[in-house]
Amino acid sequence: MAMPETSPKALLLRNVPLFAGLDDEQLEQLSSVSVKKSYPKNTVILCEGDKSDSLYIIVSGRIKVLIGDEEGKEVILSMLGPGEFFGEMALIDDHPRSANVESTEPCELIIIGKEDFKRCLGSNFEMTTYIMKGLVKRLREADKKIESLALMDVYGRVARVLLDMAEEQDGRLVITNKPTKQDIAHMIGASREMVSRVMRDLTTGGYIQVEAREIVLNELKKRFKGHHFSVK
Ligand code: CMP
Numbered sequence: 001m002a003m004p005e006t007s008p009k010a011l012l013l014r015n016v017p018l019f020a021g022l023d024d025e026q027l028e029q030l031s032s033v034s035v036k037k038s039y040p041k042n043t044v045i046l047c048e049g050d051k052s053d054s055l056y057i058i059v060s061g062r063i064k065v066l067i068g069d070e071e072g073k074e075v076i077l078s079m080l081g082p083g084e085f086f087g088e089m090a091l092i093d094d095h096p097r098s099a100n101v102e103s104t105e106p107c108e109l110i111i112i113g114k115e116d117f118k119r120c121l122g123s124n125f126e127m128t129t130y131i132m133k134g135l136v137k138r139l140r141e142a143d144k145k146i147e148s149l150a151l152m153d154v155y156g157r158v159a160r161v162l163l164d165m166a167e168e169q170d171g172r173l174v175i176t177n178k179p180t181k182q183d184i185a186h187m188i189g190a191s192r193e194m195v196s197r198v199m200r201d202l203t204t205g206g207y208i209q210v211e212a213r214e215i216v217l218n219e220l221k222k223r224f225k226g227h228h229f230s231v232k
Helices: 008-014 024-033 088-093 114-123 125-151 154-165 181-188 192-204 218-223
Strands: 034-039 044-046 054-060 063-068 074-080 100-103 107-113 167-169 172-175
Touching: 008 024, 008 034, 008 107, 024 034, 024 107, 024 114, 054 088, 054 114, 074 125, 074 181, 088 114, 088 125, 107 114, 114 125, 125 154, 154 172, 154 181, 154 192, 154 218, 172 218, 181 192
Parallel strands: none
Antiparallel strands: 034 107, 044 100, 054 107, 063 074, 063 100, 167 172
């Protein structure tokens, strides 16, 4: 008997780490209840305080998680990219959305409704563990953010955020998804002018090289050797 063909959406889900533990049948079932949606750059996807009904998985593009006030001041809690998910918190505890989410690039997202997500979690321990690990990772990152806000000066905070965003590539430590100075400022609670000054000093000192599309950090890593930055 011919095997039923895997649908394109199920193939897409197959590459999402969150669903690694699902078998073909479960993937097909999930694919039939999920929706794929595209968002242009700079689109609000979720608003803090909204009632929640879905989990979002990033297929392509990048988003930022932020909290703001009425005067337009904002703090970026995190930047997420392909394979990562958001919107799980409100689904788990039934509280309103904890933060705003906006696209920083054109994005393709898979959206799964609350009941389907909960059903999947209930029947798949691997998926439950993956979500728990994701939550623990976010808590660790939030702890580090509190530490740097409370204990570090702006130079240390800029250095930490740059090193945290970097990846090793052929012996080079680089940030390929180059953040704007405004984004860095919003990540560390400093002004854009202060971030510009610190980055200029780090460039002049030879600690970082700012290129058109990337920032190279090899010397910065040596300078901060021994500090507990999570260089990937
Ligand atoms: P939820 O509260 O449903 O909606 C906003 C989402 O932003 C939240 O779920 C998480 O997925 C995400 N989020 C909130 N805080 C953080 C954080 N500190 N780091 C990464 N993601 C977060």
